[in-house]
Amino acid sequence: MPILNRAAELQGEVTGWRRFLHQNPEILYEVHDTAAFVADKLREFGVDEIVTGIGRTGVVGIIRGKGATAGSGTRTIGLRADMDALPLTELTGKDYTSLRPGAMHACGHDGHTSMLLGAAKYLAETRNFDGSVALIFQPAEEGGAGALAMVEDGLMERFGIEEVYGMHNMPGIPLGQFAIRKGGIMAxxxxxxxxxxxxxxxxxxxxxxxxxxxxxxxxxxxxxxxxxxxxxxxxxxxxxxxxxxxxxxxxxxxxxxxxxxxxxxxxxxxxxxxxxxxxxxxxxxxxxxxxxxxxxxxRQCPVTFNHDHETDHAIRVATDVVGSANVDANVEPTMAGEDFAFMLKSRPGAFIFIGNGNTAPLHNPKYDFDDEAIAYGISYWVKLAENRLSE
Structure with a gap:
């Protein structure tokens, strides 16, 4: 089954958010404007609980499904997006190019944040799940160990998170495809x-x-x-x-x-x-x-290690979104690092790549996130939440 109809409907709106964030990049923990934008959107969507300042400048939003109430003991899964940009001068020439000299979203975190916000809007509207979804918006992925800061600030315990999932765009993987593997996926x-x-x-x-x-x-x-x-x-x-x-x-x-x-x-x-x-x-x-x-x-972050059981769930959900022919379930690992590894050491979960098409490589001043990936990302997040928290 392809992307969700509602995700396709949200494509234009979420693209606008993404391009706004692209124009206003912030580095490491100094993501104050981005975090405020995220928190404002979550309030607008009617998210049940919004907490700022986790791991210094991280944001967590809690959406409770049908029958779930605060402290009810129902299951909670975490979905994570990173918010920070890189200290680069943009050379894309786009009409939404960075307005902040020496800073740009050259790794697609603007896309990651926007896709999770799109999923948050959808999930807050439907609540077609039993339990709670923790929306995790993380600062300082680019060398600042923001994931560790959030974990050490009690992220998992405070919100009762039992499983945690992450997603990253990947140039070279075609649009409409996903890639994942069990075990070490990033170094x-x-x-x-x-x-x-x-x-x-x-x-x-x-x-x-x-x-x-x-x-x-x-x-x-x-x-x-x-x-x-x-x-x-x-x-x-x-x-x-x-x-x-x-x-x-x-x-x-x-x-x-x-x-x-x-x-x-x-x-x-x-x-x-x-x-x-x-x-x-x-x-x-x-x-x-x-x-x-x-x-x-x-020693920076550990190996990004996907847990078997949770990876199986991620594969099934990705297959539901784009079909088995468009899911590489045994992708070659990359020797780049990813601090989501700290969250995967704290709780079982899985990290997946979403195709960004034939764009410039990550961390390149000519890189740009492809907005056509947005509906696929929203669909994955929504179906993952509904699948893992099904009645």
């Missing part, structure tokens, strides 16, 4: 900074120095051995050195060098292996050359 994105302290001197007398550039150059190559020779070949791991800073002149060997990079893994075991081997390689190689080192290793 744990960790980062590291290695500082090598040697002994600087004249470039013509390297024997009187401990050259941190030479040591760092060997480290860059040695770190690749972790994926090539330490990790199980069937376990995904990416280690990329993305920055190397050292020196001030052509004839001076500096005292220090700094290397930065990222580690992406799809299991906690491989994640531990990668961090441990980085530390061992750095300590051993640097010591062998008589230098010193420090390692700042930061």
């Amino acid at each position: 744990a994105p960790d980062r590291f900074t290695i500082t090598i302290k040697g002994r600087g001197g004249h470039a013509a007398q390297p024997h009187k120095t401990i050259d941190p550039i030479f040591i760092g150059s060997q480290l860059v190559g040695s770190l690749q051995a972790i994926a090539a020779r330490n990790a199980d070949p069937v376990q995904s791991v990416v280690i990329s050195v993305t920055r190397f800073d050292a020196g001030t002149s052509h004839n001076i060997i500096p005292d220090t060098a700094m290397i930065m990079g990222t580690v992406r893994t799809l299991s906690e075991e491989t994640r531990d292996l990668a961090e441990n081997r980085i530390r061992q390689i750095v300590d051993g190689l640097v010591a062998a050359h008589g230098a010193e080192s420090t390692i700042d290793y930061y």
